[in-house]
Amino acid sequence: MSRRPIPVRRSADSGGNPFANSLHQKSRSSPLLSIGLVLVGAFLLIGYSYSGSGGLGGDKEALSKAEGDFSCTSEVQKALPMLKKAYGEAMRKVLHVGPDTCSVVSKLIKEEDTEGWGVEPYDMEDADATCKSLVRKGIVRVADLKFPLPYREKSFSLVIVSDALDYLSPKYLNKTLPELARVSMDGLVIFTGYPGQQRAKVAELSKFGRPAKLRSSSWWIRYFVQTGLQENEAATKKFEQAGTKKLYKPSCQVFHLNVYH
Template sequence: MHKVLHVGPDTCYVVSKLQKEDETEAWGIEPYDIEDADSSCKSLIRRGNVRVADIKFPLPYRPKSFSLVIVSDTLDYLSPRYLNKTLPDLVRVSADGLVIFTGFPSNQKAKVADVSKFGRAAKMRSGSWWVKFFLQNNLEENEAINKKFEQASTQSSFVPKCQIFHLKSLH
């Protein structure tokens, strides 16, 4: 059984899709306001599958609670001060690794809607900035998974519109 935690906007959608997969338990943290959430999202929140929480604070999970943690469109809105606390905490709750989706550096301007929804503009950081940040926090990229992902992307002609990082969990 795989236990997956998704952190980011549209968590309800991602969790509902993952729950349909065999051998997968899915949980989510929605770090932003969900006042316009639909009934299925509200149901996931009532059942406890999705939490609305500020990820700047420690996550309410034990170490290695999840096989995989997926973080999308969230870390770009945190200052380095909060990243120093949040990213290691996300790694802490992962048993097998962390997948991070961050903004693409060539798209430097956040949309006005993004600024108002999240309260601040995203900081589009380069791949080298992230690698340096990972090293400073003793976080290691999973090169084997990176290679597999690149091979699969090449075979299917997939070109991501964001940066994707695969980090190892802490052992």
């Protein structure tokens, strides 16, 4: 938004103030002054946008948060060091489930002694070349979470889910959560948004089929208990301790769950 010069108001007593009259006449007779102020304001706004970030691209995440486009999938990537501290050997073969899973899988693959696999719940028409390569190799699969996952029982040591369960009604959660637990051997980690966050842009509503339903932590805890899933207290404690040391504060709710045995 460009900065506009503030016009001088014509007050009732301005007639008796020669300074006010002369300023008013000067502002009317000097359009170049107005144009100059607009240009200066525009340059200041552009400079502010680029300052401290190396350009707009460098502060893309901050802009996304302001526009309500923040995702818990990007939060998973930030949390990987804490997850490794919390789960140790259980990070050897990880399945990530959620939109933009290719970004998480690509980062997992770079981790030492870690296999990364992914499930994308939605279409991948806009996938880049790297993501398409992961799909061709079978590392990333496209699968509707309302149906059984295309993996055998305990195929992965750890399953991480983000931005996927927020769009499911309890009817489908009743099927999806047991499926996520079924394919995990050592644990299930769920990243979900806080109530009040704006998650799906208007353009994405057709992709997801329905707007996100962001639930409170108490709602999720009650639901986990009803589903027979219990909190992994040891992993929760290690994750929080690692986060404190690295000054990490999650922007999403993070639940650590034990799986069925």
